[in-house]
Amino acid sequence: MLLLALAVMLGVKFFAPGLLSEPAVAAWSTVFVAVCVQASPYLVLGVAVSTAIAVFVPPTFFQRALPSNPMLAVPVAGMAGAALPGCECGSVPVAASLMERGVARGASVAFLLSAPAINPVVLVATSVAFAGHPAVVVARAAASLLTAIVVGWIWQRLGRSVPVPRRFTHPDGSSRAERARTVAAHDITQSLGFLTIGAAAAATLNVAVPRSFLAHFAGNDVVAIPALAALAIVLAVCSEADAFVAASLTQFSLTARLAFMVVGPAVDVKLIAMQAGTFGRRFVTRFAPLAAVTAALAAAAVGGWLL
Amino acid sequence: MTSAVSSAILLLFGAALVKLGISDELLHYVRPASRPWVFAAGLALLVLAGWSLLSQFRPPSSPDSDDPRRSVTDQADAEAHLSQAGSASGGHNHHGATRTAWLVLAPVLALLIVAPPALGEFTANRAPAVNATASGQKASLAAGSTPVELNMLMFYLLSSAKPAALAGRPVTLVGFVEKQQPGGFTLARLVITCCAADASTVKVTITAHVPPPAVGSWVQVTGQFAGVGSDADHTPALAATATTGIPAPKNPYG
Incomplete structure (x- = not known):
């Protein structure tokens, strides 16, 4: 596969340089590299946290910090998401570590959904992008938290049949440093690898979908909300930047733009690829549709009420 | 040796990020404020990958593994864990992990060979x-x-x-x-x-x-x-x- 990729790239470089000057191909490769580069620091941060949880934080910590009733643990974990500043890619390895440390599956997915959406960095970016509409910030936090809690509860009830693969774990005999290295190397390789698939998908859609096409959906919220939810899934814009993209979609109602910002951090092509790699395909085929529909409904409800 | 391959790929990716962190090319892809973060992430990956490579070419020197055969057992145990995981999820096994590492090569090659230009009129x-x-x-x-x-x-x-x-x-x-x-x-x-x-x-x-x-x-x-x-x-x-x-x-x- 490596040789094939190398051969293709070298072949293109030396025998068909015209292809690279083809604007769509050039734009694709720029967006692909940009998504990978931009996500890397967040992945490294996320993996540092996930490694700390997996190796240095004792499992008893989570038993004490979270309510023992798994249904009550869901909203607590959802709120705790506010403490991890970053965008969505970093929270995947962290949620995987939480599950491994015995945190209930509902609480773990609530954290997975809320961390990229309601942290202070994202909310400040949202308030800058929607300077004239402070209610949008409140609506975003409320709808994202609502999504995290509802999906967490549903997953706690129904997610039992979806086993989550055990990650590489060294036997307890090896030193902590060795275990930390193994977990970190495994998690970062895994996340980066699946990030590249997601980045390729996002770059393809970024180049292939002209935004002017969207204008057809702007008139009616019944069409506009699903349209912008779908756009959020295919564009996979980082949650720190999505408010600026949403702000630029001026022909849409605020509620439809809220749906873009609530769905994006919960489900997008980049996250689907990373979650399939980390939690398995069975997980993602159930979780992604559930999270996307819940997020769109939460945005419609909160938007209708606040905006 | 398969995990040596993934470490080597991680090393390349880290090097690509560090190189980007000190060049103007960075600005084709991300905002200038990202520079220190990209550089630091690249450095962290270099350290992690270098450490992984080193430990694959010498017996573990941690205090609690004084028995030279210990590393062999560790390896076997780890493989057992992995194959368990693989059978549970279908495809998530050691082979899958190395396959995932190859994917990381895509952005590295794109950066080294193609060096995508800044976005323009398209x-x-x-x-x-x-x-x-x-x-x-x-x-x-x-x-x-x-x-x-x-x-x-x-x-x-x-x-x-x-x-x-x-x-x-x-x-x-x-x-x-x-x-x-x-x-x-x-x-x-x-x-x-x-x-x-x-x-x-x-x-x-x-x-x-x-x-x-x-x-x-x-x-x-x-x-x-x-x-x-x-x-x-x-x-x-x-x-x-x-x-x-x-x-x-x-x-x-x-």
């Missing part, structure tokens, strides 16, 4: 216009009549929020030619928030009496604000008095 044609209402109120221009060099985004914000500040003031803008049209051309600059994936466009209609420069070329245009267009984005116009070709700026995004 994207400017398609990306949505930047939203002026959000930050327009903060736009300001010190009063005066001396010629002033303005960022395209600032010019655009002023044109919609405080057009009076621009009246009669000669301004200089830097951007690239998005398209030619009768009596002038469209000057464009892309604006990014996080990375090139979220680019939006600022456009200014230039009316000039000189033949328009080639599409995609960078120019510096001096002229006077000439009102906003009747299109949905209220594209401002500039009546040019001078148009000079310039090399692409280090930071292509405004």
